[in-house]
Amino acid sequence: MLLEIDHHCGIPIYRQIIDRIRRQIMAGQIQEGRRLTSVRELAAQLRVNPMTVSKAYAMLESEGLLERRRGVGLFVAKLSSAYKDQKRQIILEEILKQVVVSAVQFGVSEKKIKEITSELYKKYKP
């Protein structure tokens, strides 16, 4: 599991862990049923307090994305692809809404927003 943490950006570390793992699960980069890196190991990798990792895992579990098997570890839950599609769209819409609300308030046109979108796609598309 590959995670990058920014210790200086102000976003709580446990949030960064949650966001990154959630994204990887939703993107299918971590497959269903696979066991997650253990708390201790991930904490060591990220040079972070184990409590922080544990907290992130607990929240992902309560979100239904992870399943705990006592004495064994945490595993990626099985989600219907319909559920994943829906959740993906919700995540994107949530953020896009912020963009559009601000843009409207600033008097920035829909066309301009789409232009910026195209540029960003060129930049981040693999």
Place this chain on the structure above:
Amino acid sequence: MLLEIDHHCGIPIYRQIIDRIRRQIMAGQIQEGRRLTSVRELAAQLRVNPMTVSKAYAMLESEGLLERRRGVGLFVAKLSSAYKDQKRQIILEEILKQVVVSAVQFGVSEKKIKEITSELYKKYKP
């Protein structure tokens, strides 16, 4: 000046004040050179401690968006419209970047994102 504060959303009140005022200034809804509602008055309006408002104003001043005239009050600074255009674009790009990065990871197409953008514009455009 019309501000709405959510006391229970977890975002610090002074941050909410900063964000809302910054947006109003960037959107031109508060005109240059105009005096802001006084600390005490805004604090009373929002039912918040004056220090909280004062902190927000102080940070907006250090950001260059406000100017202090001692013993008189705080005023909206004069900014070149080029500067404002640039700052507006940076704000929007910052948020849009999150959308695109996630979308690429989820395998959501540029076309789909633009469709959602159009829908949101229909919804929020006045």
Place this chain on the structure above:
Amino acid sequence: MLLEIDHHCGIPIYRQIIDRIRRQIMAGQIQEGRRLTSVRELAAQLRVNPMTVSKAYAMLESEGLLERRRGVGLFVAKLSSAYKDQKRQIILEEILKQVVVSAVQFGVSEKKIKEITSELYKKYKP
């Protein structure tokens, strides 16, 4: 009397007035015995509250640089040139002390400070 006030620099306006007038008196640019611009007139010139000018004048008076003649106005006090010489040197030493203390702490050499002094002299010498 020519004074320039910066309304946005954070230094109290009455302090700016005091500093500028004191300097002009010490530099002999305002001659002994001459009457100062009236409070009202100066306040109008500087677009400042008359109370502010009045306060500045009062402090210069208590410093011994001005003399009040009731019903007439404020006048530049007569100072021995020895007194002025001494006071000038005290003013300069006071500020230079700050420079040297900082420079020593920063490990900046005496030579370097003298170089900067020379440059500044070139810039500000008439």
Place this chain on the structure above:
Amino acid sequence: MLLEIDHHCGIPIYRQIIDRIRRQIMAGQIQEGRRLTSVRELAAQLRVNPMTVSKAYAMLESEGLLERRRGVGLFVAKLSSAYKDQKRQIILEEILKQVVVSAVQFGVSEKKIKEITSELYKKYKP
């Protein structure tokens, strides 16, 4: 970390803290990456309210001199020595400018200023 605060000199305590810490960092007396005394501890040492210390630390952070690690503490940021050199010179020039402007106005020669500088160096050089 050794700080001395004057509670009666009129300069805000948080400003005094900022100035002293900034100087110590610029002078290299506090090394890069080192953790600062905690807010509560420094507040106790100085017999000052923790908020006052916190405010000072926050401003030093926004200045880029400190870095926050959440839940851990504040650390001295890593700055390029070129950056520090530049900043040091700016600080000194700022104060020296006041000296030279006054000196020119008083008719005090460059030579005299350099003599006073030499004397002050003898006095304050360790």
Place this chain on the structure above:
DNA sequence: GTGGTCTAGACCACA
């Protein structure tokens, strides 16, 4: 343990 936020209320400097 760490720092961040907020309150209620005081006092001050400035205009």
Place this chain on the structure above:
DNA sequence: GTGGTCTAGACCACT
């Protein structure tokens, strides 16, 4: 009237 500073003490989030 304006904003700025400080206190004492509370509660919260993060590690």
